[in-house]
Amino acid sequence: AQSVAQPEDQVNVAEGNPLTVKCTYSVSGNPYLFWYVQYPNRGLQFLLKYITGDNLVKGSYGFEAEFNKSQTSFHLKKPSALVSDSALYFCAVRYTDKLIFGTGTRLQVFP
Amino acid sequence: EAQVTQNPRYLITVTGKKLTVTCSQNMNHEYMSWYRQDPGLGLRQIYYSMNVEVTDKGDVPEGYKVSRKEKRNFPLILESPSPNQTSLYFCASSHNAAGVNTGELFFGEGSRLTVL
Secondary structure, eight states, X not given: OOEEEOOOSEEEEEXXXXXXXXXXXXXXXXXXXXXXXXXXXXXXXXXXXXXSSXXXXXXXXXXXXEEETTTTEEEEEESSOOGGGOEEEEEXXXXXXXXXXXXXXXXXXXX | OOOEEEEOSEEEEOTTOOEEEXXXXXXXXXXXXXXEEETTTEEEEEEEEEETTEEEEOSOOTTOEEOOXXXXXXXXXXXXXXXXXXXXXXXXXXXXXXXXXXXXXEEOXXXXXXXX
16 A cells, blocks of 8 residues: 655754654655645645655755665755754655655754 | 635534535646644545546545535535544645646645534
8 A cells, every 4th residue: 555654753853963854655656755844833835855866855944855765765854953943744655646645743953 | 925725724613513614726726635634644635626626535535525616716515523523624736636746735724623
């Protein structure tokens, strides 16, 4: 079955430190992968995507994600976290003209 | 400003009292969709529409209805709400199915519904 897993409900990181939010997927064929961010009381916003090409993709707000086909992973990363990055992050994969979302990971960046 | 607008943002109702959550987009998008967000379950698709007068069930359509009479509007109807429909609801739109395939979904700010 097509699915996305975000194994961590919450990730805590100190401001200035690097952050990683994990995502693994299961989908037939070539995956189209996405990260969205949800700030409090707001809708989801698109961050970045992998369709094809370079395994390291860059997105908004200094975020990047690395596609690893052998590990079926698409982890979100940022070299230096900001307090303002604190939000709920969703990984998603395309499946037959719709997106399947993971359960979300809450990122908390402490000053 | 390009946006997806949902109303109401917050609603408390009682079991069995019909309600409608409206969704409107001003981007001339063909594709529209409704999701519900529940803790530990992420976002699950309720219904979607590829274009006017075309609607299809998503993963959790039971207890919901939709209509797409105009391109800009995609209301979500709960004919007889039950407590298990207490959730945070999001409307989203995209230019077309290709836009969905490339992740270009635009979300409204959400409607928090409580059914007592």
